[in-house]
Amino acid sequence: MFDDYERARHSVTKLHVHLIFTTKYRRKVMTPEVLESVLAALKIAAADLGCILLEANGEADHVHLLVSYPPKVSISEMVNRFKTRSSRKIREEYPGILDGGKTGLFWSRSYFACSVGGASLEVLKKYIENQTTD
Numbered sequence: 115m116f117d118d119y120e121r122a123r124h125s126v127t128k129l130h131v132h133l134i135f136t137t138k139y140r141r142k143v144m145t146p147e148v149l150e151s152v153l154a155a156l157k158i159a160a161a162d163l164g165c166i167l168l169e170a171n172g173e174a175d176h177v178h179l180l181v182s183y184p185p186k187v188s189i190s191e192m193v194n195r196f197k198t199r200s201s202r203k204i205r206e207e208y209p210g211i212l213d214g215g216k217t218g219l220f221w222s223r224s225y226f227a228c229s230v231g232g233a234s235l236e237v238l239k240k241y242i243e244n245q246t247t248d
Contacts, residue, residue: 120184130168131189133179134226135197138219142174143211151207152177152200159199163187180230189227197221 119128137143144152153170160167160181169180183192201220204211212218233241 136176155200155203
């Protein structure tokens with residue numbers, strides 16, 4: 115049952131999150147080449163945190179990520195590291211990409227994060243509801 119769970123000394127976990135980042139001012143600056151560079155940087159940042167980028171893709175103004183992560187990493191820390199690493203790489207590889215922008219930032223400060231898992235909330239609610247005390 116727990117074959118694909120992460121085992122640590124005092125915990126067994128299986129944590130996944132769906133993240134969405136948008137470019138600053140939703141500027142449509144991610145060509146296929148830029149997106150490829152962004153995704154490569156995100157994979158490296160994920161590995162540095164002990165996370166696994168299970169799926170990643172995007173459009174001209176945003177990216178979607180499905181990430182498996184260890185319990186020691188907070189979502190806000192993960193987002194910060196992902197955005198910092200990828201933004202730095204893009205500014206190095208495409209120095210003029212942010213011309214005309216007011217802040218020099220590649221990503222918007224906001225993000226979307228949603229936990230995902232194998233069981234729906236309804237299934238979990240029913241499971242917990244049916245627990246009994248002996």
